Amino acid sequence: MSFIKPSFRHPSAPTNALGLTTQAYEGGISTLCAGCGHDSISASIMQAVWALNIPPHRVAKMSGIGCSSKSPNYFLNKAHGFNSVHGRMPSVTTGANVANRDLLYIGVSGDGDTASIGMGQFAHVIRRNLNMTYIVENNGCYGLTKGQDSATADEGHKSKKGKINPFESIDLVALALELGATFVARSFSGDKDQLVPLLQAAMSHKGFALLDVVSPCVTFNNHPGSTKSYDYTREHVQAGSVVDFVPMEQEITLDQIKGSTQEVALHNGDSVRLSKLNDNYDPTDRVNAIKVLHKHKSEDKLLTGLIYLEPESDNFHDILNLPETPLSQLRENTLCPGSAALSAINTGLK
Amino acid sequence: MSFIKPSFRHPSAPTNALGLTTQAYEGGISTLCAGCGHDSISASIMQAVWALNIPPHRVAKMSGIGCSSKSPNYFLNKAHGFNSVHGRMPSVTTGANVANRDLLYIGVSGDGDTASIGMGQFAHVIRRNLNMTYIVENNGCYGLTKGQDSATADEGHKSKKGKINPFESIDLVALALELGATFVARSFSGDKDQLVPLLQAAMSHKGFALLDVVSPCVTFNNHPGSTKSYDYTREHVQAGSVVDFVPMEQEITLDQIKGSTQEVALHNGDSVRLSKLNDNYDPTDRVNAIKVLHKHKSEDKLLTGLIYLEPESDNFHDILNLPETPLSQLRENTLCPGSAALSAINTGLK
Amino acid sequence: MSPISTPPLMNKKVNDFVVKFANVNGSGSASANSMFAKAIFRMGIPVSPRNIFPSNIQGAPTWYEVRICEQGYLGRRAGKVELMVSVNPQSMADDVNEVCEGGYFFYDNTYPLDFKLIRDDINYIGLPLTQIVNATFNDPRRRQLFKNIIYVGSLSYLIGIEFSALESIVADTFKAKPKLIEPNVSALQLGFDEAKKAFNEPLPIQLERRNKNDGKIMLEGNAACGLGAVYGGATVCAWYPITPSTSVAEGFEKYANKLRKDPETGKNNFAIIQAEDELSAIGMVIGSNWNGARSFTATSGPGVSLMQEFLGLAYFAEVPAVLIDVQRAGPSTGMPTRTQQSDLLISAYASHGDTKQVCLFPATPKECFELTADAFDIAERLQTPVIMLTDLDLGMNEHICDDLEWDDSREFDRGKVLSAEDLDNMDRFGRYLDIDGDGIPNRTIPGTHAEKGAFFTRGTSRDEYAIYTEKGEAYQRNMERLLVKWKTAPEYLPKPEITNRAASSSSSGNGIGVIHYGTSMAATHEALDQMSADGVAVNDLRVLAFPFSDEVKAFIDQHDQIFVVEQNRDAQMKTLLVNELEVAPRDLQSVLEFNGDPISATQIREGIENNLKTDSVVKSA
Amino acid sequence: MSPISTPPLMNKKVNDFVVKFANVNGSGSASANSMFAKAIFRMGIPVSPRNIFPSNIQGAPTWYEVRICEQGYLGRRAGKVELMVSVNPQSMADDVNEVCEGGYFFYDNTYPLDFKLIRDDINYIGLPLTQIVNATFNDPRRRQLFKNIIYVGSLSYLIGIEFSALESIVADTFKAKPKLIEPNVSALQLGFDEAKKAFNEPLPIQLERRNKNDGKIMLEGNAACGLGAVYGGATVCAWYPITPSTSVAEGFEKYANKLRKDPETGKNNFAIIQAEDELSAIGMVIGSNWNGARSFTATSGPGVSLMQEFLGLAYFAEVPAVLIDVQRAGPSTGMPTRTQQSDLLISAYASHGDTKQVCLFPATPKECFELTADAFDIAERLQTPVIMLTDLDLGMNEHICDDLEWDDSREFDRGKVLSAEDLDNMDRFGRYLDIDGDGIPNRTIPGTHAEKGAFFTRGTSRDEYAIYTEKGEAYQRNMERLLVKWKTAPEYLPKPEITNRAASSSSSGNGIGVIHYGTSMAATHEALDQMSADGVAVNDLRVLAFPFSDEVKAFIDQHDQIFVVEQNRDAQMKTLLVNELEVAPRDLQSVLEFNGDPISATQIREGIENNLKTDSVVKSA
Numbered sequence A, B: 001m002s003f004i005k006p007s008f009r010h011p012s013a014p015t016n017a018l019g020l021t022t023q024a025y026e027g028g029i030s031t032l033c034a035g036c037g038h039d040s041i042s043a044s045i046m047q048a049v050w051a052l053n054i055p056p057h058r059v060a061k062m063s064g065i066g067c068s069s070k071s072p073n074y075f076l077n078k079a080h081g082f083n084s085v086h087g088r089m090p091s092v093t094t095g096a097n098v099a100n101r102d103l104l105y106i107g108v109s110g111d112g113d114t115a116s117i118g119m120g121q122f123a124h125v126i127r128r129n130l131n132m133t134y135i136v137e138n139n140g141c142y143g144l145t146k147g148q149d150s151a152t153a154d155e156g157h158k159s160k161k162g163k164i165n166p167f168e169s170i171d172l173v174a175l176a177l178e179l180g181a182t183f184v185a186r187s188f189s190g191d192k193d194q195l196v197p198l199l200q201a202a203m204s205h206k207g208f209a210l211l212d213v214v215s216p217c218v219t220f221n222n223h224p225g226s227t228k229s230y231d232y233t234r235e236h237v238q239a240g241s242v243v244d245f246v247p248m249e250q251e252i253t254l255d256q257i258k259g260s261t262q263e264v265a266l267h268n269g270d271s272v273r274l275s276k277l278n279d280n281y282d283p284t285d286r287v288n289a290i291k292v293l294h295k296h297k298s299e300d301k302l303l304t305g306l307i308y309l310e311p312e313s314d315n316f317h318d319i320l321n322l323p324e325t326p327l328s329q330l331r332e333n334t335l336c337p338g339s340a341a342l343s344a345i346n347t348g349l350k
Numbered sequence C, D: 001m002s003p004i005s006t007p008p009l010m011n012k013k014v015n016d017f018v019v020k021f022a023n024v025n026g027s028g029s030a031s032a033n034s035m036f037a038k039a040i041f042r043m044g045i046p047v048s049p050r051n052i053f054p055s056n057i058q059g060a061p062t063w064y065e066v067r068i069c070e071q072g073y074l075g076r077r078a079g080k081v082e083l084m085v086s087v088n089p090q091s092m093a094d095d096v097n098e099v100c101e102g103g104y105f106f107y108d109n110t111y112p113l114d115f116k117l118i119r120d121d122i123n124y125i126g127l128p129l130t131q132i133v134n135a136t137f138n139d140p141r142r143r144q145l146f147k148n149i150i151y152v153g154s155l156s157y158l159i160g161i162e163f164s165a166l167e168s169i170v171a172d173t174f175k176a177k178p179k180l181i182e183p184n185v186s187a188l189q190l191g192f193d194e195a196k197k198a199f200n201e202p203l204p205i206q207l208e209r210r211n212k213n214d215g216k217i218m219l220e221g222n223a224a225c226g227l228g229a230v231y232g233g234a235t236v237c238a239w240y241p242i243t244p245s246t247s248v249a250e251g252f253e254k255y256a257n258k259l260r261k262d263p264e265t266g267k268n269n270f271a272i273i274q275a276e277d278e279l280s281a282i283g284m285v286i287g288s289n290w291n292g293a294r295s296f297t298a299t300s301g302p303g304v305s306l307m308q309e310f311l312g313l314a315y316f317a318e319v320p321a322v323l324i325d326v327q328r329a330g331p332s333t334g335m336p337t338r339t340q341q342s343d344l345l346i347s348a349y350a351s352h353g354d355t356k357q358v359c360l361f362p363a364t365p366k367e368c369f370e371l372t373a374d375a376f377d378i379a380e381r382l383q384t385p386v387i388m389l390t391d392l393d394l395g396m397n398e399h400i401c402d403d404l405e406w407d408d409s410r411e412f413d414r415g416k417v418l419s420a421e422d423l424d425n426m427d428r429f430g431r432y433l434d435i436d437g438d439g440i441p442n443r444t445i446p447g448t449h450a451e452k453g454a455f456f457t458r459g460t461s462r463d464e465y466a467i468y469t470e471k472g473e474a475y476q477r478n479m480e481r482l483l484v485k486w487k488t489a490p491e492y493l494p495k496p497e498i499t500n501r502a503a504s505s506s507s508s509g510n511g512i513g514v515i516h517y518g519t520s521m522a523a524t525h526e527a528l529d530q531m532s533a534d535g536v537a538v539n540d541l542r543v544l545a546f547p548f549s550d551e552v553k554a555f556i557d558q559h560d561q562i563f564v565v566e567q568n569r570d571a572q573m574k575t576l577l578v579n580e581l582e583v584a585p586r587d588l589q590s591v592l593e594f595n596g597d598p599i600s601a602t603q604i605r606e607g608i609e610n611n612l613k614t615d616s617v618v619k620s621a
C-alpha cells in the first residue's frame, strides 16, 4: 500500500476546459505496492482524461481481476467502475458499451487477465472493433497471486524464485495487429511523456484501441533476470513513433518528439502527430507494422509508441446500426410495440 | 447422413509396412451430410496414418463439439477417441499427451470450436508446442447449429440467409504463426493430393502442427456469396509450397510438385519436400511467412500448402523434462516414495 | 388393404388420435408437416405436434408426432399411434412397430414392402408417392419437396382434413411468393385425388370441424420468448448458438427487425450480438444491464454451466440479468435434441458460495411471452439475475395457447434506480444500504450525475457504501440483507396456479395434491382430470417461480399426500421445495420421467395411482 | 506500565491464552511469526496459529493470531486476546480494542502513543523497537526484517518461550545458509535482553514445557495435499493460480522435485502445468486420467464455477478426476482471503442435468494427505470426479496433527481397468455395461490393444457398448446405472467419525447429536467437551465423504435432536443430508457461521444451547 494518493496537483492548479482541476479526476488511495507501475499508469490516465476535457462521470472504468484490475479504484472517483471477473472485462465492456455509446470506456486489464484466461474475449473484442481503450498493465507476471509467470513473460526470463521461463511470450501488440485492431500502441509506465499522449489518442480513437503498457511489478518481477523490470525495460525500450496528441483546438508540442513527423487524423477531428524513427515507417500499414515489430523483437528491442492506426473503420456501433440515442435511454414508447401490433401478430399465428 | 463409408479400398488392396490394408484404418458410417467436406478430410486422415505405418490403436483422436468434432467417429475405429466439450479439445489433448507421449495425437476441431469458444485454448496449446496435429475443418460457419457465421467467416461473405458478415475474419494460420506455432499449413478438403502429404508431414512433426483445412459445409455454406464454398475455394486457392512427404525409407514423387524444390528435415529423420511458387519463399522464415500470407489475402488469394516449419524446437515433453516412459506407465515403485521418505518428512515438520 | 390377413377393425375415432410422420431430416418435410398440424388447428380442433429430431443435420431419421385431442389435452400421448406416415425407409422397421393394433401404416408403395415389416394386426395403405412425383416433376429438389405436400393431400382425403384449410395455409405461407401457391395447391390436390382413387373410403379416424381454437394461436415457445423480450423492453440480446435455444435469439431478431427499427432513420433500437461463447454472452448481458439497458441471453444446459461464475457475480454485485435456459436432456452434451427439466439445481443455486437465484417456469408459449417480459421487471426490481427455465418441448414445438395480450398502460418497472434529481435530494448514497427494509437497495446507472452516485461495482465484499472491506461483520450484514431480499422476492413473482378438483375438504383428510411446473402441466391436468372422472379427486399446484410464495407451502400443508411431477432423474424441484420450505422429503413423492420424451398423462397417472395411500383419497365432487 | 491508571490485574495463565500480532503485509513478518508458533510447538504445548491477511500484496494490515491451549483445542478461540503485539500503526486503533480487560498491548514506543489509543483497563508495554534496530543495523531491509525477530526475542522473556527452542528453529531454518544463524540468534538475544532491561518481571501469561506434541507435526493443509498427491501416484498436476489454493500445486511441486526426479536421468516423473485458466486445468486433468495417468487440479470457488461443464462431462462419460477445492468466502470473488465452507452445493451437484459428485471433507493436514492419496483410488475405482473440499483455514495455516503414515504394502487401486490380456480373454467389451451389478463398468486405456477395447468417449448418450444413441430407453438405463454406482460409492469412501459422549442411551431419549465436517471439527469437539464437562452430553458425527454412508442416517435416527455445524450461510450440508437421506429438514438444526473467520467453540456452544429442547438433553456419564 503506497499511502500516496497518485495525485499530480500543480501549485497553480490549472483547470481544463470544463474548469476542473486534476483533483476532480482523482481516485481512492491506492492499495498497490509502493512503486508499482500500475499506479503510474493510473496517474497518466487521470492526466489524459483531464486533458481531454471529459467530465469524469462520463467515463466507465472496466476491469477484470488482478492488481491491475483493482487500479480503476484509484483514479476517477466520480466515474462508475466495474471490477468484474477474471479475464472477462471485454464482454462486460461490450455489453456496457452497446447499452450506452455516450460514455468513454476505459478498460484496465493485466497480462494474466488478458493473455491467459482472457485470451478469447481479448481476440473477440478486437474483432468487433468495440469503441474502447483497452489498457494492459503488463508486468509479465500474476501480481495478485504472488508472482507466477504470465503468458507475456519472455522466453528465458528468470522468475523471482529463479525459474527460467521456457515458453515463448505472447506479444499482445503483434496479436492485436494480426486480429485487426484499429489502434495499437505500446508504452512503459515509467514514460509518462509518451504514455499520456498515447492514452489521449487511444481515448479519442473511435474504435478499439489497445495500449500495452509495460508496468513493472516491484514486488515479484523487478529483479535482475526479469525482462519486465524497470531496469530491463528502460534499457530495451525503443521508442517507435512517439506520439503527440493534438486536440482540435490547441496544439501541444512535446520536446520528446524526434525525427520527422506525420499527422494522422482521428475520427473525432483530432489528430495524432507521429514522430518516426525513420521515414519509411508508416503507422497505417498493418503488415509493415507487424514486420517492424518482429524485427525489433529479434534485436531484443521493445518497440513502443503508436504502432498502428486505422483512422477510418466501422466500429461496433456502426456495425450494429445503432441509433445516436443510447439504447439505455430508450423508453416504453420506443421499445414496446403495444397491443395493436400484438393483435396483428396474433392474427398471423392463427 | 451420407450412408457412404468414406473408404478408399483399392482392388488390389495394398498393405502398408505393418501389413495392414486401409480397411484397418476405417471408421464408423458417417452421419454427416452427403458431400460434407469433413468426410473427405476423414478419408485423407486414414490414408495418411496408413501410409505412415502407424498402428491404428496407437492413435488418439481428440475433438470438441460440432460436425467436424464428430468426424473422428468416422475414421480409425481401432483408435480411442475423445469427443469432449465445445472448444476444449486442446486442454484435454494436452492432458492426454502429457500422460502418454507414445501415441499420435490427432485433434479435429471446427472453426467455431477453435476460433470462437476455443480461442484461448488454441492460443495456449500452440504456446506449449504440444506434440500434436491440430486439424481445423474450416467451413466458416457453425454446421451443427445450423449455419451461423463463425469467426473465420470472411468479411463481406453472405450467409445462406442472405446476411452480409460485417466482421473481419480470423485467419487461424496467421494467428498460429504469430503465436509461435512450429508447423503451420493450410489445405482444402477437396485437394487430397495436397492434403495427404501435409497430414503426413504434420503427424511426423515433433511439436505442434496446425492444419487449417477449408472444408465446405454443403448444407449451410456452399451457396453463391459464400467465401467458403467449394466453388469459391477452388477459384481462390493459391497453392503455396506444395508438399510432398518423404519417409526415411522411401521417396514418393508427386507429379503435382511444381517449381523448384527444397528439402526440409523433420525431427524424426523424415523430411518434407517443398515445391515453392518462387525461389524466395523460405518456409522456415516466420516473419516472411506472415508477410506472404497477408499479401495473398490482400489479393483475395487463399494460400495453401506448408506455410511455416520450424524443424528444431523443444516440444512440451522436452519443456516438462519428461522421461521416455510415458507417465501413465509408471507404477507404485517409481511413483510412491514410501514410508521411509515420509518419516524424514515428518522429522522436518517437528 | 393388408397384404396377409385381415387385421382387427378400428372403431371410428373422431378428433382423438395420433398421427406420426417418419421423415428424413434435412429433406424439407418440416413445412409439409406443420401445414398438416396448422390445418387441423384451423379446423378448430385441439392439436399438438411435436418434432422428434436427431442431433445431426441431414439424412437421419426424424419424426413428427401429432396428437389430435377433442378434449384439448395438449401433452404427449404415450403409446402407439393410430396412423404412421412412413416416408423414411431407414426407420421403417421401428416405425411399423409403433402402430397400434388395428392402426394404419401409410407408405410409399413405389417399391415393394420388405416382408419382414409385415404385421398382421395393422393395416397397410400404400400410395406410389415416388412414382407420382417422378411422373409430375423433373427437378429432383421439387420431387423431394412436393412428395411431402402430396402425402398431406392424401391425408386430407384419408382422415378428413378440410381441403380449404390447407389451401388457406398455402395462401398465407406464400403471400410473398404468390407464384408458389398454385403448384402447392395442385400437389395437395394430386395427393387427395390419388388417395381417393386408391382407397374407396376414408379411414375410421376422422377429423371434424370444431370451434375450440377461437381466441387461440399456435406458436413456438422460443419465438414467444423472443417476442416477450421485445415487449419487455430488451435492447441487447447476447447469445451463442446452442440447440434448443437458438430460436429464442432468432425470434427476438425477427420481431425486433419488424417492430423496433426506427422508421425514420432505419437504425436498430436493439442490438443482437452473437458472442464468442456463453461466458461472453452472459458477461455482455451483465454489462448492458449494469449500464441501464435491458439485456438477456438464451442458452441451454452446457451454457448454464459455463455461466456459473458470472451468475455468482451478478447475484453478489446485484446486477440485473435475464437468462433463458431452454433445457435439454443432460448431463453434459447428453441428448441435445431431447427434452428434460434438469437444470433446476444448477440454476437455483448457481455459482460457488452461498447464492440463491430467481427462477421462472413457463408452461405455454403465452407464458413464455409474458414471463419473459416480466423477467426484465423482476430482474430490475430485485437487482438480480432471473433465470427462466423452459425446455425443448415447449421451445421448439408449436403449441396452441390463448391469444397474446398486452396492457398498453403498463410501464417497465425499473426498480429503485435513482435519477440525478433523486441523488441531488438525498444525503450520502449507499449502494448497498437497505433503506426500505425489503433488502433491496438503491441503484445508480453510470453517467447519471456529475458528482454523486458513482461507485465501484465488484464481486468482492464491501460495505453499505460500496467501499471495499474485509470486515466480517460488514460482509455478514450484506449476506443477511440478501436473504431479506430473497424473502421479498415472491411479492414480485408470479403466483402458483392452483386447481382444486376435490370437493371442499372432507373430515377424513384433505386428499391428494400434485405439484408440477413447466411443460408437465398439460399431461398433469389430463391425468388428474381422468382420475377425477374416475372418482379420485386430486388437486394440483403449478409452480411458476422460485423462490416459492407462501401458497406453495400452504398447499403442501393442506394435503395428506403430495406428488411432485418432474422431468428429471433426481427430483430437483422436490429438492428445492424441501430445502426452501422445510418440508419433510418423505411427504413429497416423486413422479419422474427423464428419458427425453415429454411426459405423458399415462405416466403421471400410473406414478400417482401406484403410490396412493388409500386414506388420503378424496372422492371427486 | 499503563500510562494513566492501574488496569485490573490478570491472573496467572499457563499455556492457555491468545497472542495476536498486528503486522503489515509484505513486511517479512511471516517468518518471525511462524518461528514464534513453532517454538511453542517444540515446547510440547498445543498451539494453533492463524494468518489473517488481506487480499493485496503489500502494505495492508495483516494479523497472526496464535492460540495456545494446554487442553489441545486447536480451533479459533473467539473473543479478545491476552496479548497484542502491535507493529502496525495503521491498524493500532482497532488492535487496542482487541485486547481483553487486564490484557497487554505490546508496542514500539520509539514514538509516543496517540492518546486516543489509551484504554485504562489494559496494560501497555512499550519497547523502542525502531530505535533498537536503527542503532543496530544500517541496511533498511535488515532493519525491517530484524525488527520482527527482535520482538520475538522480547516475547521469549515476557511469556517464557524457551530460548533454546527459538535457537533450534533458527538453526533448522538456516541450515543451508549457516551464515545467517548468528545474526538471527543475536537479534533474538537483543530482544530478550532489552525486554528484561525494561520490565522487571515477565507477564502473568506464561508458557511451560509439556510433552503434548510427541508424535505430532505441524503442517499446512495445502502442502499436505501436495504431498498426498505425490504418494497417491499423481503424475500430472494442472492448475491455475488462485488464493487460497495456489500452495497445493506449490506443495506438489516441492515434494515432487524432491521425491520424484529420476536419480539417474534427472527426468521428472511428474508434470506440472500452469494452465491458462481453470477450464483448461480441469480439461487437462480429464485428458490425463482418461489416458491412464493420475492427475489432479486445485482451485477455489471461482475455479469450481468455471469447471462445471467439464465436471458434468467427467461424471457422464465416467472419467476419473481429482479436484481439490480450497474454499474461501464467496459468492463471486467474495472475501478471497477469508475462510468458508460454502462450495458444497456447487460441488455435490456440479454441472447441468442430473449429476451427483463424490466429495471428501478433510479436517486436518494429516487427512489432507491421506484423503488426497485416497482420492485417486476412489476416482479410478468409481470412474468419476472426486472433489475434495478443504478451506483456507486448513489449507493456508500450519496445524498440529499426528505424524503422517504410509503403508508400504499399499497398492494403487486402479479400479476396473482392462489389460490387453483381459480383452483377449473376453467377448465383446462393453464400456458402459454393468457386469458386476455395482454400477461400475469396465474401462480401457487408449493404446492398450490393437483390435479390442477402443471406443469413443463422449458426453452424449450412448448404449452399453459406447455406441451413440438417441434412444430414450438406452439413455435411461445408463442414467439409472449411474445411480447404482452412486449407491455403491460409500463402500469406497471414508466412513464418518463418531464420538459418543453420552452415557448409553437413556430411556427418555437418545439425546443430542451434532453433525459437522472439515475444519469445524476442532471447535465442535471443544464445545461439546465443555458441555459434557458441564453435564450435557452431546455426541457428534463428522462427515468425511459424500455420498453419505448408512452410519450418517443411523446417527440422525438415533438422536432426538440433531445440530449441523457449518461455515456457510445457507446450511449447504444440511441440504445434502436432507436431500440424500430423506431426513426432515426440521429435524436438523443449523449452527452457522459465515463471516469469514474460522468458527469457534463459543459460537457452536451458543448455537446449540440456545436451541436445546430440554427433553432431548442427556446427562453426560
Ligand SMILES: Cc1ncc(C[n+]2csc(CCOP(=O)(O)OP(=O)(O)O)c2C)c(N)n1
Binding pocket: A065, A066, A067, A068, A069, A086, A109, A110, A111, A112, A113, A114, A137, A139, A141, A142, A143, A144, A145, A150, A217, D240, D241, D242, D243, D278, D302, D303, D306, D333
Ligand atoms: C477465475 C479466477 N481464477 C483465478 C483467480 C486468481 N487471480 C486473481 S488475480 C490473478 C492474476 C492476475 O494477474 P494479472 O492479470 O497479470 O494482474 P497483475 O496482478 O499482475 O496486475 C489471478 C490468477 C481469480 N480471481 N479468478
Ligand SMILES: Cc1ncc(C[n+]2csc(CCOP(=O)(O)OP(=O)(O)O)c2C)c(N)n1
Binding pocket: B065, B066, B067, B068, B069, B086, B109, B110, B111, B112, B113, B114, B137, B139, B141, B142, B143, B144, B145, B150, B217, C240, C241, C242, C243, C278, C302, C303, C306, C333
Ligand atoms: C458450450 C456449448 N455451447 C454451444 C454448443 C452448441 N454447438 C454445438 S456445435 C457448435 C458449433 C460448431 O461449429 P464448428 O466448430 O465450426 O463445427 P462444424 O459443425 O461447422 O463442423 C455449437 C455452437 C455446445 N455444444 N456447447
Ligand code: SF4
Binding pocket: A031, A032, A033, A035, A036, A037, A038, A067, A068, A139, A143, A144, A216, A217, A218, A219, A220, D057, D058
Ligand atoms: S504485487 Fe506487483 S503488480 Fe501487484 S501491486 Fe505489488 S508491485 Fe503492483
Ligand code: SF4
Binding pocket: B031, B032, B033, B035, B036, B037, B038, B067, B068, B139, B143, B144, B216, B217, B218, B219, B220, C057, C058
Ligand atoms: S451441416 Fe455442414 S458441416 Fe455439418 S455435416 Fe452437414 S455439410 Fe457438414
Ligand SMILES: [Mg+2]
Binding pocket: A066, A110, A111, A112, A137, A138, A139, A140, A141, A142, A143, A150
Ligand atoms: Mg500481471
Ligand SMILES: [Mg+2]
Binding pocket: B066, B068, B110, B111, B112, B137, B138, B139, B140, B141, B142, B143, B150
Ligand atoms: Mg464450422
